[in-house]
Amino acid sequence: MAVRCAALWLPLLLAGGPATAWERLAHEAVTRTALRALPPSSRAVLGPWEEELARRCMEPDDEAGTIPGERERHFLDLEAFGFPEPDLTKVPGPLTLTPDAARALLQQALDPGFPRDRARTGVLPEAARSQQRALSAALRAGDDAAARRHAVFLIHYVADAHQPLHATTRYNGIDAFQRGVHGAFEGDLVARCPGARPRYAAAVPAAEAEGAAVVLTALLEGHPLATTVLAADLGCPWTGKPPRPRCRAVPRARANAGVLACTHLEVIARERLERAAGRAARLLHAAWEEARAPAR
Numbered sequence: 001m002a003v004r005c006a007a008l009w010l011p012l013l014l015a016g017g018p019a020t021a022w023e024r025l026a027h028e029a030v031t032r033t034a035l036r037a038l039p040p041s042s043r044a045v046l047g048p049w050e051e052e053l054a055r056r057c058m059e060p061d062d063e064a065g066t067i068p069g070e071r072e073r074h075f076l077d078l079e080a081f082g083f084p085e086p087d088l089t090k091v092p093g094p095l096t097l098t099p100d101a102a103r104a105l106l107q108q109a110l111d112p113g114f115p116r117d118r119a120r121t122g123v124l125p126e127a128a129r130s131q132q133r134a135l136s137a138a139l140r141a142g143d144d145a146a147a148r149r150h151a152v153f154l155i156h157y158v159a160d161a162h163q164p165l166h167a168t169t170r171y172n173g174i175d176a177f178q179r180g181v182h183g184a185f186e187g188d189l190v191a192r193c194p195g196a197r198p199r200y201a202a203a204v205p206a207a208e209a210e211g212a213a214v215v216l217t218a219l220l221e222g223h224p225l226a227t228t229v230l231a232a233d234l235g236c237p238w239t240g241k242p243p244r245p246r247c248r249a250v251p252r253a254r255a256n257a258g259v260l261a262c263t264h265l266e267v268i269a270r271e272r273l274e275r276a277a278g279r280a281a282r283l284l285h286a287a288w289e290e291a292r293a294p295a296r
């Protein structure tokens with residue numbers, strides 16, 4: 001679900017952080033792709049839930065207005081931890097952290113005492129961690145209804161962490177005239193451009209098995225990509241080529257047309273969704289393995 005009307009965006013802008021993320025097409029694709037990528041042991045139990053989980057994939061967004069604290073579980077602004085805002089004058093480089101720096105960042109992101117406005121800057125890592133643990137506990141208890149609900153939320157949060165604009169305070173543009181770039185990337189691009197949709201689940205290292213750390217890794221990958229998306233919205237800089245109408249039926253006068261005209265954004269969206277599917281499968285399987293392990 002994306003809110004495109006500028007008037008409706010205003011309260012969200014004032015509140016800080018996006019309320020939603022990828023639209024249904026992307027969330028459903030990540031859900032199905034993740035479940036089909038599970039190893040046989042966990043797929044035997046979770047695989048048959050595919051239709052239900054795909055149908056319910058937007059519940060976390062749909063309930064963002066009614067569950068207290070839900071809205072901020074869908075993003076994390078890295079600027080709250082000292083990372084600079086997107087700079088559209090430069091080609092962005094990757095955010096590479098040493099293992100120690102990555103651990104320290106994870107601790108800060110999870111620490112309720114770290115000085116930041118958590119409602120404005122997001123709590124996605126702890127949301128992913130708590131859903132993974134709750135899923136494992138529900139599987140262990142044989143509570144399938146609860147497990148399906150937690151699986152829906154876990155997959156959704158992992159997918160949201162791979163939306164590059166969910167890693168920055170500039171989630172809907174640098175300037176007012178860019179408002180709508182968020183929805184154009186996560187909704188229109190995937191809907192209009194088949195090349196933006198996932199084809200399979202990316203391979204994920206076995207070590208990526210803990211929800212909070214995994215989504216933080218995704219957000220760190222996404223922050224420089226957010227700069228690319230925002231710059232593309234202004235007309236595909238850095239490519240040396242003018243935008244071309246790669247995807248069908250893009251009205252020339254439409255705002256944020258740059259997002260739909262730059263072929264490299266299709267590739268970014270597809271890569272993000274394929275990695276989200278791979279990581280969601282990895283976390284689902286880790287929850288399943290934890291549930292089967294002897295109680296400690």
Ligand SMILES: [Zn+2]
Pocket residue numbers: 019020021022060061074156160
């Ligand atoms: Zn969401």
